[in-house]
Structures are given as C-alpha cells and as structure tokens.
Amino acid sequence: MSLTKAGSIGVPTISNMKSAFGNFAWGAGAGLVFALAQAIFGSGLIGALAAPVLAGSVIKGETGSVVSTIAGFMLMSQAFNGATASASTASPGVM
Numbered sequence: 001m002s003l004t005k006a007g008s009i010g011v012p013t014i015s016n017m018k019s020a021f022g023n024f025a026w027g028a029g030a031g032l033v034f035a036l037a038q039a040i041f042g043s044g045l046i047g048a049l050a051a052p053v054l055a056g057s058v059i060k061g062e063t064g065s066v067v068s069t070i071a072g073f074m075l076m077s078q079a080f081n082g083a084t085a086s087a088s089t090a091s092p093g094v095m
Contacts, residue, residue, distance in 0.1 A: 023063075030055045030067040048075055 034055035041047035052075060056068020 026059055026063055027067070030059050030064075030071070033058045034071055048079065051075065 037051040037054040041050045052068045052071035056064045
C-alpha cells in the first residue's frame with residue numbers, strides 16, 4: 001500500500017497564490033448566484049432545489065459539480081439541523 005500526498009506545506013509561490021485566488025473568486029461568484037437564487041425562489045422546496053442547481057450550472061466543469069454538491073449538502077444539513085433544533089425547543093415541558 002503506497003501513501004500519496006494529499007497536500008503539503010511549502011513556500012507560497014506567485015503561481016500557487018494566483019491559483020488559490022482564482023478558486024476563491026469562482027467560489028465567491030457561485031456563492032453570489034446561490035444567494036440570489038435563494039432570495040428569488042425563497043427557502044422552501046423550490047429554493048432548496050433551485051439555488052444549488054443554479055450555482056453549480058453557472059460554473060462549468062468539475063468546479064461546478066463541486067459547487068453544486070457542496071451547496072446541496074450544506075443546504076440540506078442546515079435545514080435538518082434547524083428542524084431538529086426548533087422541534088426540541090418548541091415545547092418546553094412542564095414540571
């Protein structure tokens with residue numbers, strides 16, 4: 001079994017910084033599209049489906065796939081975490 005480096009720490013280069021800034025810019029652009037789509041379609045079922053799909057479709061290629069996957073994951077995890085939190089605090093019990 002061989003181990004491969006998933007990442008390493010090294011001296012930052014202009015090329016690596018340019019690449020990282022480009023990735024940041026793509027992510028920020030997709031986040032803007034996601035926020036706009038959620039504002040237009042709301043936070044219901046349509047908004048929950050439309051926002052990640054639109055954000056991922058704006059960015060082409062593998063980056064768009066990653067954006068839509070992460071956006072869908074985050075949206076659903078927040079929705080279910082919010083539902084369980086509100087259900088547990090909705091009825092405070094009587095002593």
